[in-house]
Amino acid sequence: MNADDLKRLNAASSGLEAPFAVVDLAAMRANAADMARRAAGKPIRLASKSVRCRALIDETLALDGFRGLLAFTLPEALWLVECQASDDIVVAYPTADRAALAKLASQQAAAMAITVMVDSTDHIDLIARAAATVSDPHPLNVAIDIDAGYQAFGGKLRAGARRSPIRTPEQAAALAKAIVARPRLRLAGMMAYEGQIAGVGDNPPGKPAYAKVIQAMQARSAVELAIRRAAIVAAIGEVAPLDFVNGGGTGSIATTAAEPAVTEIGAGSGLYQPGLFDAYRAFRGRPAALFALPVVRRPGPGVVTVLGGGYLASGPADAARLPRPYLPAGLRLDKNEGAGEVQTPLLGPAADGLRVGDLVWFRHAKAGELCERFNELHLIDGDAIARTVPTYRGEGKAFL
Numbered sequence: 001m002n003a004d005d006l007k008r009l010n011a012a013s014s015g016l017e018a019p020f021a022v023v024d025l026a027a028m029r030a031n032a033a034d035m036a037r038r039a040a041g042k043p044i045r046l047a048s049k050s051v052r053c054r055a056l057i058d059e060t061l062a063l064d065g066f067r068g069l070l071a072f073t074l075p076e077a078l079w080l081v082e083c084q085a086s087d088d089i090v091v092a093y094p095t096a097d098r099a100a101l102a103k104l105a106s107q108q109a110a111a112m113a114i115t116v117m118v119d120s121t122d123h124i125d126l127i128a129r130a131a132a133t134v135s136d137p138h139p140l141n142v143a144i145d146i147d148a149g150y151q152a153f154g155g156k157l158r159a160g161a162r163r164s165p166i167r168t169p170e171q172a173a174a175l176a177k178a179i180v181a182r183p184r185l186r187l188a189g190m191m192a193y194e195g196q197i198a199g200v201g202d203n204p205p206g207k208p209a210y211a212k213v214i215q216a217m218q219a220r221s222a223v224e225l226a227i228r229r230a231a232i233v234a235a236i237g238e239v240a241p242l243d244f245v246n247g248g249g250t251g252s253i254a255t256t257a258a259e260p261a262v263t264e265i266g267a268g269s270g271l272y273q274p275g276l277f278d279a280y281r282a283f284r285g286r287p288a289a290l291f292a293l294p295v296v297r298r299p300g301p302g303v304v305t306v307l308g309g310g311y312l313a314s315g316p317a318d319a320a321r322l323p324r325p326y327l328p329a330g331l332r333l334d335k336n337e338g339a340g341e342v343q344t345p346l347l348g349p350a351a352d353g354l355r356v357g358d359l360v361w362f363r364h365a366k367a368g369e370l371c372e373r374f375n376e377l378h379l380i381d382g383d384a385i386a387r388t389v390p391t392y393r394g395e396g397k398a399f400l
C-alpha cells in the first residue's frame, strides 16, 4: 500500500519542483466522511485554522455533515465573509482587535454572519467600546467560552487548555446576564472545547504507561464534562435561548456528539490527518496533507539530506511536534539535528535507494500550520494533479 502510494504520489507530481505541498483529495474526502459518521448527525463546524486554504474550506463545506466555520481570528472571519466563504462563522478565540471589532459593527453582512467569543465582562466592555466608535453600529453576536478542562484533587491536577475562567453554571449564567443586559449584544451560543480529549491522542507511540494515564484521565473528564456542560447549557438557557452549543474537536467527535446538550462539533484537523492524530485508538484517518522535499546530497551510507524540512508544530516542544518522514518508508530524523532550517538529514535503510533529486514525502505534526510554509497546495486526484490552489499564505493572508 505504501509503495503504491509512493508511486502514485511521485507520478502525480512528476512535473513539480520540490519543495511543494499536496493534499490527496480522495484521502481528505474519506476522512471527512468518517468525521461526519462519527458526529452521528450533528453538524461539524469546520475549524479553519486546521485547513487554512479557501478552496478546501469550500470543498469541505459542500460535503454532507459540515456546516459553518470556526475561525481563528476576527480579521480572518471578516475576510471570509467578504470572500463569501460562509455566512455562519464563529470566531473561536476572544479578540482584542478594536479596529476589526469596529469594522464588524459597521458592516451589516459581517455583523449578521459572525459571532465573537467572550469569557469575561472585560471582553464585553472592549466590544462595546469598539462598536461605539462607529456611527449606528449593527448588533453583534457573542458566544460564551467555557473552561472544559479536567481538574482533580481540588484543582492540583489539571488537564486541558488554560483558556476561559468560566467553569460553573453560576458563572456562565452571570456572564449571560451581563451580555443580554447590553443593548447591542446578542447571546448567540456557547462553546466548550475539551482539548485534553480532542487534541491528545490516547495511544501515544512507545509510551504504554503514559497511554494508560491519558486514557484514565480522558474517561473521567468525559463523564465530568457531560454533566457540567449540560448544567451550564441549562443555566444559560434560563437567561436566553442559544443557537448553538459547540464542543469537541477531531479527537473527540464521537463522545462529544453523544452528549445531548451539544448541538455541533468544532473540528478540522481530521481532514488532513496530521501525525499527532495517529495516536488515537478510536479512529484511523488517511494522511491527506503531505509535503515533498528533494534529496540534495548523500553524506554517506544510510543517510540522505533533503532541502528544508524544519516545519515544527506549535504546542509543548517535544519530538512529537517534528514533521515525520512518511514515504519512502524506512527513514527517520537524526536525533542530533531534528528537522533543519535549510537541510534535514534522514537516516535509515531506505536512504541508500535514494538519489539526488528524488523526493521524500513528509507529514506535518499538526494540520493547518503546514499551509503557513507553502503558498500553494497541489490537489491530487488519483495519480494526477487536479488543480493547484492558494493557501491563506499564498493569498497574502498570515493571520497567525
Ligand SMILES: Cc1ncc(COP(=O)(O)O)c(C=O)c1O
Pocket (backbone or CB within 6 Å): 047, 050, 070, 092, 193, 198, 199, 247, 248, 249, 250, 251, 266, 267, 268, 269, 270, 367
Ligand atoms: C475551540 C476549538 N474547537 C475545536 C478545535 C479542534 O480542532 P481540530 O479538530 O481541527 O483539531 C480546536 C483546536 O484547537 C479549538 O481550539
